[in-house]
Amino acid sequence: MFRYFYPRLSQSKDLLPAIRARLVAAAAHHSLPIDLSLDLLPIVEDGLFGYELLPSRETHTYLTIGSDDGGAPVLCRSLYCAAAPSALRLATVNGRILSASELQAWHGIQRRVTHFRDWGAAAEAAWAEVMALFPATPRRSIEVHDDLQQKLDDGLAMAHSHLRPWDPFIDFCGVPGEAQYGFALTGCDGQHGQLAARQPGRWTLRWESPEGKLSEEWAAVSPAFDAAGAWACAAIPAGEDGIPAALLAPAGPSTASRQPR
Numbered sequence: 001m002f003r004y005f006y007p008r009l010s011q012s013k014d015l016l017p018a019i020r021a022r023l024v025a026a027a028a029h030h031s032l033p034i035d036l037s038l039d040l041l042p043i044v045e046d047g048l049f050g051y052e053l054l055p056s057r058e059t060h061t062y063l064t065i066g067s068d069d070g071g072a073p074v075l076c077r078s079l080y081c082a083a084a085p086s087a088l089r090l091a092t093v094n095g096r097i098l099s100a101s102e103l104q105a106w107h108g109i110q111r112r113v114t115h116f117r118d119w120g121a122a123a124e125a126a127w128a129e130v131m132a133l134f135p136a137t138p139r140r141s142i143e144v145h146d147d148l149q150q151k152l153d154d155g156l157a158m159a160h161s162h163l164r165p166w167d168p169f170i171d172f173c174g175v176p177g178e179a180q181y182g183f184a185l186t187g188c189d190g191q192h193g194q195l196a197a198r199q200p201g202r203w204t205l206r207w208e209s210p211e212g213k214l215s216e217e218w219a220a221v222s223p224a225f226d227a228a229g230a231w232a233c234a235a236i237p238a239g240e241d242g243i244p245a246a247l248l249a250p251a252g253p254s255t256a257s258r259q260p261r
Helices: 009-027 100-106 119-133 147-162 253-257
Strands: 031-033 037-045 048-055 061-068 073-080 109-115 139-144 169-171 183-186 192-199 202-209 212-219 232-234
Touching (some): 009 037, 009 048, 009 061, 009 139, 009 147, 009 169, 031 232, 037 061, 048 119, 061 119, 147 192, 147 212
Antiparallel strands (some): 037 048, 048 061, 061 073, 139 232, 169 183, 183 192, 192 202, 202 212
16 A cells, blocks of 8 residues: 655755765675666655665666655665566465466565664665675775765755745655756645756756745756766776776666656
């Protein structure tokens, strides 16, 4: 059963950088294959708000780290089944033949949600899941490039300063480059608006309420949303040639393999 839950703008500006800080700290204890990179996509889905870890390789398993609607740290492991008609498919569970509806559910999306007492444990579990999904060698320590995510932090904080009296709900669809399309903002009494980064190096904010319309535009603290590469990749030791650019392209196309929300 799907639950509808959207964070407040005040929550998102505080929680997203806090999650990344825990992931960065935990990354020191783990490694990545030299041809794998990861992006972080803010997402609100099925009662969970946080980041989806999007790998540069095709996969049927996706990880999301975030908080549930009660604020507890969780890690969600989603398996998107895409077996060919001729492939072996699940028919029974513990000797019981599954009904048609149960088969459809099993061959659709399977989710496993784990709750944690603190964010450090959730971040460690997230990296451990990544290592289990992608065990290939050779491996290197993890290098993080957080500039693009910090730009979003700045945009959310500035938008909140303008909309503090309303503190609207914000929706993150988990789409690569979503800032350019715009994040939908919704108030409790019919107010609505959008936060977008459609011009290079500039944020735009639109808000409509019974009190009137608000339109703001400001320069991003950091450069424009055109940074290449992914959020995390295998570190390149000094003196070695770089990994081919094609292997470190921003992860994104693989989202096409998932079912739409």
